Amino acid sequence: MEHRTKLAAIGPEFSRMICGYWRLMEWDMTPQQLLTFIEQHVELGITTADHADIYGGYQCEAAFGQALRLKPALRQQMQLVSKCGIATKADPKNHIGHYITDREYIIAQAEKSLTNLHTDNLDLLLIHRPDPLMDADDVAEAFTSLHQSGKVKHFGVSNFTPTQFTLLQSRLPFALVTNQVEISPTHQPAILDGTLDQCQQLRIKPMAWSCLGGGSLFKDPQFQALRDELTAVAQEIGAENIEQVVYVWIMRLPSQPLPIIGSGRIERVKSALKALDLDMNRQQWFRIRKAALGYDVP
Numbered sequence: 001m002e003h004r005t006k007l008a009a010i011g012p013e014f015s016r017m018i019c020g021y022w023r024l025m026e027w028d029m030t031p032q033q034l035l036t037f038i039e040q041h042v043e044l045g046i047t048t049a050d051h052a053d054i055y056g057g058y059q060c061e062a063a064f065g066q067a068l069r070l071k072p073a074l075r076q077q078m079q080l081v082s083k084c085g086i087a088t089k090a091d092p093k094n095h096i097g098h099y100i101t102d103r104e105y106i107i108a109q110a111e112k113s114l115t116n117l118h119t120d121n122l123d124l125l126l127i128h129r130p131d132p133l134m135d136a137d138d139v140a141e142a143f144t145s146l147h148q149s150g151k152v153k154h155f156g157v158s159n160f161t162p163t164q165f166t167l168l169q170s171r172l173p174f175a176l177v178t179n180q181v182e183i184s185p186t187h188q189p190a191i192l193d194g195t196l197d198q199c200q201q202l203r204i205k206p207m208a209w210s211c212l213g214g215g216s217l218f219k220d221p222q223f224q225a226l227r228d229e230l231t232a233v234a235q236e237i238g239a240e241n242i243e244q245v246v247y248v249w250i251m252r253l254p255s256q257p258l259p260i261i262g263s264g265r266i267e268r269v270k271s272a273l274k275a276l277d278l279d280m281n282r283q284q285w286f287r288i289r290k291a292a293l294g295y296d297v298p
C-alpha cells in the first residue's frame with residue numbers, strides 16, 4: 001500500500017498513517033524527548049500529526065510547539081491537523097463542558113493553535129464534534145476567513161453524521177476533505193450508519209480514531225473472542241501482533257480510512273506501519289467483524 005495519500009481531490013497529501021497527540025501529556029516527555037519522537041516518526045514516513053486545542057487540558061499543542069521550536073525546519077516536512085469546537089472545564093471560564101462553533105470562537109481557537117504549535121498555518125482544521133447550536137453560515141464564514149488569510153489550508157469535520165456534514169458543506173465555497181470518526185472492530189457504527197458511505201460517495205478519506213479502542217482491545221474481557229480471532233488472522237496473514245491486523249482491517253474498508261496511532265512509543269508506531277504491507281481476504285475481515293459483534297451476518 002502507498003505510504004502517502006490525498007484526502008480528497010482538492011485536499012492535503014498526508015501520510016497513510018498518522019500520529020495522534022491526544023495523550024501527549026501522559027507520555028511525560030521533555031521537549032528534547034518529544035522532538036526525538038517526532039523526528040523518528042517523520043523519518044519512518046509518518047509526517048502527519050493530529051492535534052486539538054483541548055488535548056491534555058489545552059496543553060498538548062503548546063508542548064508540541066515547544067519541541068518544534070528546537071528544530072523549526074521540521075515543520076516543513078510535516079502536516080499539522082487541529083480541531084476546535086469543544087469547550088472543557090479545564091478552562092476555568094467554562095462552568096460546564098459544551099460545544100461552541102461561533103465564528104469568532106473558531107477563528108480565535110485556530111489562531112491559538114497556530115501560536116501554540118509554533119506554525120504559520122494549519123494543513124487541516126476540523127470541527128471536533130457536532131454542535132446542536134451550530135449555525136452553518138457562521139462556521140462557513142469562519143472557515144472562509146481562515147482560508148483567505150492563509151492560516152488554514154483545508155477544512156473538515158469530526159464525529160459528524162452525514163446530514164450534519166451535508167449541511168455544513170452546503171454553505172461552503174470549497175469541499176470539506178474529511179470526517180474524522182471512531183473506527184475499530186471494537187466500535188463499528190460508522191461502518192453501517194452511512195458515515196463511511198458518504199466518504200466513499202464524495203471520494204474523501206475518513207481519519208480513524210481509537211482504532212485499538214483506546215487500549216481496551218488488549219485488556220477488556222468482553223474482547224477476548226475478538227483477540228482470539230485477531231490472533232488467528234495474524235498468523236494467517238503474517239502479522240506480528242493483533243494491532244497490525246486491526247490496522248489492516250480498517251484500511252481494507254473501501255472509503256480508505258487513515259488510522260491515527262495513539263501511542264507515544266516509537267516501537268509501537270514502527271510496528272503499526274507494517275500493516276501497510278499486509279492484506280486480508282473478505283472472509284478474514286468478516287470473521288473479525290463477527291468476533292467483535294458476537295453475531296453472524298443475517
Ligand code: NAP
Pocket residue numbers: 019020021022023050051128158159180181208209210211212213214215216218243260261262263264265268
Ligand atoms: P488507540 O490506538 O486506540 O489507543 C492508544 C492507547 O492504546 C494508548 O494508551 C496506548 O498505550 C495503548 N496501546 C497501544 N498499543 C498497545 C498494546 N500493544 N498493548 C497495550 N496497550 C496499547 O488510539 P487513541 O489514543 O484512543 O486515539 C488515537 C488518536 O485519535 C488520538 O491521539 C487523537 O489524535 C485522535 N482522537 C480523535 C478523537 C475525535 O473525537 N476526533 C477522539 C479520540 C482520539 P501506549 O501509549 O503505552 O502505547
